[in-house]
Amino acid sequence: MGAEHVSILDGDLQDQQVAGYQSALGVTQTTTVTLPGIQTQSGFKFDTVDVNFLTLGKLSPERDNAILVCHGLSGNAHVAGSDPLTGRPGWWDLHVGPGKAIDTDKFFVIASNALGGCSGTTGPGSLDPRTGKPFGMTFPQVTIRDMVQVQAALLDHLGVEKLFAVIGASMGGMQALSWAVDLPARTRICIPIATCTAHSAMQIAFNEVGRRAIMADPDWNGGEYAESRFPSHGLAVARMVGHVTYLSELAMTRKFGRRRQASASDANQFSVESYLDHQGSSFVKRFDPNSYLYLTRAIDEFDLFGTAAPTEVLRGVQARFLVISFSSDWLYPPVQSRELVRQLKRAGTAVTYLNLETDYGHDSFLIENPPFADVLGHFLNGEHAPRPKSAGAPPVAEGI
Amino acid sequence: MGAEHVSILDGDLQDQQVAGYQSALGVTQTTTVTLPGIQTQSGFKFDTVDVNFLTLGKLSPERDNAILVCHGLSGNAHVAGSDPLTGRPGWWDLHVGPGKAIDTDKFFVIASNALGGCSGTTGPGSLDPRTGKPFGMTFPQVTIRDMVQVQAALLDHLGVEKLFAVIGASMGGMQALSWAVDLPARTRICIPIATCTAHSAMQIAFNEVGRRAIMADPDWNGGEYAESRFPSHGLAVARMVGHVTYLSELAMTRKFGRRRQASASDANQFSVESYLDHQGSSFVKRFDPNSYLYLTRAIDEFDLFGTAAPTEVLRGVQARFLVISFSSDWLYPPVQSRELVRQLKRAGTAVTYLNLETDYGHDSFLIENPPFADVLGHFLNGEHAPRPKSAGAPPVAEGI
Numbered sequence: 001m002g003a004e005h006v007s008i009l010d011g012d013l014q015d016q017q018v019a020g021y022q023s024a025l026g027v028t029q030t031t032t033v034t035l036p037g038i039q040t041q042s043g044f045k046f047d048t049v050d051v052n053f054l055t056l057g058k059l060s061p062e063r064d065n066a067i068l069v070c071h072g073l074s075g076n077a078h079v080a081g082s083d084p085l086t087g088r089p090g091w092w093d094l095h096v097g098p099g100k101a102i103d104t105d106k107f108f109v110i111a112s113n114a115l116g117g118c119s120g121t122t123g124p125g126s127l128d129p130r131t132g133k134p135f136g137m138t139f140p141q142v143t144i145r146d147m148v149q150v151q152a153a154l155l156d157h158l159g160v161e162k163l164f165a166v167i168g169a170s171m172g173g174m175q176a177l178s179w180a181v182d183l184p185a186r187t188r189i190c191i192p193i194a195t196c197t198a199h200s201a202m203q204i205a206f207n208e209v210g211r212r213a214i215m216a217d218p219d220w221n222g223g224e225y226a227e228s229r230f231p232s233h234g235l236a237v238a239r240m241v242g243h244v245t246y247l248s249e250l251a252m253t254r255k256f257g258r259r260r261q262a263s264a265s266d267a268n269q270f271s272v273e274s275y276l277d278h279q280g281s282s283f284v285k286r287f288d289p290n291s292y293l294y295l296t297r298a299i300d301e302f303d304l305f306g307t308a309a310p311t312e313v314l315r316g317v318q319a320r321f322l323v324i325s326f327s328s329d330w331l332y333p334p335v336q337s338r339e340l341v342r343q344l345k346r347a348g349t350a351v352t353y354l355n356l357e358t359d360y361g362h363d364s365f366l367i368e369n370p371p372f373a374d375v376l377g378h379f380l381n382g383e384h385a386p387r388p389k390s391a392g393a394p395p396v397a398e399g400i
Numbered sequence: 401m402g403a404e405h406v407s408i409l410d411g412d413l414q415d416q417q418v419a420g421y422q423s424a425l426g427v428t429q430t431t432t433v434t435l436p437g438i439q440t441q442s443g444f445k446f447d448t449v450d451v452n453f454l455t456l457g458k459l460s461p462e463r464d465n466a467i468l469v470c471h472g473l474s475g476n477a478h479v480a481g482s483d484p485l486t487g488r489p490g491w492w493d494l495h496v497g498p499g500k501a502i503d504t505d506k507f508f509v510i511a512s513n514a515l516g517g518c519s520g521t522t523g524p525g526s527l528d529p530r531t532g533k534p535f536g537m538t539f540p541q542v543t544i545r546d547m548v549q550v551q552a553a554l555l556d557h558l559g560v561e562k563l564f565a566v567i568g569a570s571m572g573g574m575q576a577l578s579w580a581v582d583l584p585a586r587t588r589i590c591i592p593i594a595t596c597t598a599h600s601a602m603q604i605a606f607n608e609v610g611r612r613a614i615m616a617d618p619d620w621n622g623g624e625y626a627e628s629r630f631p632s633h634g635l636a637v638a639r640m641v642g643h644v645t646y647l648s649e650l651a652m653t654r655k656f657g658r659r660r661q662a663s664a665s666d667a668n669q670f671s672v673e674s675y676l677d678h679q680g681s682s683f684v685k686r687f688d689p690n691s692y693l694y695l696t697r698a699i700d701e702f703d704l705f706g707t708a709a710p711t712e713v714l715r716g717v718q719a720r721f722l723v724i725s726f727s728s729d730w731l732y733p734p735v736q737s738r739e740l741v742r743q744l745k746r747a748g749t750a751v752t753y754l755n756l757e758t759d760y761g762h763d764s765f766l767i768e769n770p771p772f773a774d775v776l777g778h779f780l781n782g783e784h785a786p787r788p789k790s791a792g793a794p795p796v797a798e799g800i
Contacts, residue, residue, distance in 0.1 A: 201652035201672040205644045208673045212640060212680070213613055216633030233616030240612060241641060244605045249733070252601035258703070270700065272601040273608045280612070300670065303658070330730070333649075 023089045024097045025104065028081025030054045030113075032120045035153045044140030047129065051154050052077045052120020053112035056096065057104035059160065065384070066160040067102060068151060069111045070168030070175040073242070073295055074287060076119035079111035080104075094368055101377035102167070106384060110158065114175070115150045116142040116295050118288035122150075124223065125288045136290055137223035144171070144302045148178045152186070162186050165380060166319075169193035169365040170332065171295065174302045177340075180319040181304065189383055190319040191376070193365050194329050196336035197304035197343075203331065206245050207296040210238030214289045223290050235289045236280030243279045248328035248361035305343075314347035321351040322379045324372070326364040352379065423489045424497045425504070428481025430454045430513075432520045435553045444540030447529065451554050452477045452520020453512035456496065457504035459560065465784070466560040467502060468551060469511045470568030470575040473642070473695055474687060476519035479511035480504075494768055501777035502567070506784060510558065514571070515550045516542040516695050518688035522550075524623070525688045536690060537623035544571070544702045548578045552586070562586050565780060566719075569593035569765040570732065571695065574702045577740075580719040581704065589783055590719040591776070593765050594729050596736035597704035597743075603731065606645050607696040610638030614689045623690050635689045636680030643679045648728035648761035705743075714747035721751040722779045724772070726764040752779065 037046035080096035113121035124139035173195025180190040217234025256272035325337035358364040437446035480496035513521035524539035573595025580590040617634030656672035725737035
């Protein structure tokens, strides 16, 4: 990718006024529905679960064109279209919309806020019906698989028996993998992006630093914070750690180098410092510190295979896979995707793997990225309505 | 290096009880001397400067065998020998001592705590003679070159006109480079290790996260903290960020993987989390948060060449260089050392470069590392008393 794509490289479109960017979908509005509860893997029973979700496009009469998009740590259900309040585009507006890689003219796109989140779905900030007070740290530990169970309940509610595809990056990719394994009959295509089957020690370490930063903030107060004493400093530091890991060194050098801020108040500050400060302080306006603790814990605990043999775990899988990694992603390095692909192949699963050469690190899936969009679009359209090979450049699969 | 070297891999020997390890030097004790003051690059004039230092070995009658060892961010003057209070070995005891790479039987080794530090040398925790209170954030911004100026005053005090060698890793490597450039007539050999001529945006970013963590701690209180309300949480988080960057992913995987703590109290904690927590909490017992801010700022601001042409800056350099980097060091990646070497060669400087294949990331210089010790020892001994080539395996220089 060339430097001309850097303009919206900011980790998360939510954090960013994207000058001149207009969503082709116009304003979109999420809905919250109360669904029958689930029992978590840890044994906690929710009587009901609220789920905030967005649908785009139309479910076909055959109900065979539904795509579930799963967000990462800091995402939400507002995947595309303009936010009615802020006017900002959804976090994947670049890739979801009419004629885009995930084409809302063809597909019925579903996105929901994850269980444990803080954007409308039941999470630690929700009221505990037993006490009438927010759960806080009494919220049960939830897992990636619990999140998938709630998504499945949403699909039941929407009348979708089988997904055409489940797509997700980072934490969303872990959900996609769990769909294929836990609900094989409901998953036709699985597209895990920039993710892994289990966090390494270093991935856990970065999350732990974020958690410690939050819990070290006295205003966190054991998870029982009032709006007037919100642990914004700790959450901001956690977000800053995250942002450093989302970018590649090259992207940072190109974007910031050793440049200084121009404004008088920040005269001595390096631009990269202002960037991180901004990312930290804008994040605290929209994210819940306890959710950050619970979601990162769910990510760290995720272990698709655990102590079982991968071939055993993958035995019942019916989905076809498109696995995507990014060459410059050092937080979820391509070697983890390669290992996943190796295991999928060993288990006899149909899998296409692409390690895309990009400069922008883990964030490569969030930014304008034509090769990524092409690959995603070709794969989905090819599977949806097979075309002759001459109709478009097919994705080039990397041999492994 | 094999797995058998992992035993003392803990980032900093100061933080670590090294089971069964005995320093060949026995107990060593640092001294503090009050020297004539300096004027900082920022224009501040210290009337006097206290310098905590340690010497090992004997200065030769010709005064030509002095080696200055410069510590990194969290180091101090206690480079080798056992601490009289804690019994712990100095931070480079593995490489400094009789018969070691930096051989105290041959060389007069000098180590001093850096200006701005918190282990006996004047820093933000020192009393401001104008007010009788600690400087805190009224301490002037100090630079790597200011630190070198103070080291030069110490050498004057010790009667050492010319250094046989100046050696340092990380922040210490920046000091070594400054010696060669700022005091060319006093520097015979310069050995910068795992360092760079100017921090990249990513290196600044990691330091900024640490600084923000400290300043976000309400007990930091603008730098005016009492012992009873010490910003230990913020400093611990800063140290945790640092430690994640000091290790390689492979080292972390080998050392921790996804293992859990065995103890009942930490039953659910990953070992890597306990490790980071321990590193954070032991650091706060020995380090000053304001020093952390000042030293990381000095590191980020360091720019050996600035806007000048490197050949101009290096024109007067008389030192011979041994530049060392580590293949798995992603905090100070080898590419930065290669670029330094390229510039030294362009300027006609005598330089040997080694990129050592190690698995332990930035910490590779702190741990048991025979190839590193061999290279260092051969270079110093070869320069000190040239031997026939057959007398030992010469270091293998990497072509660039």
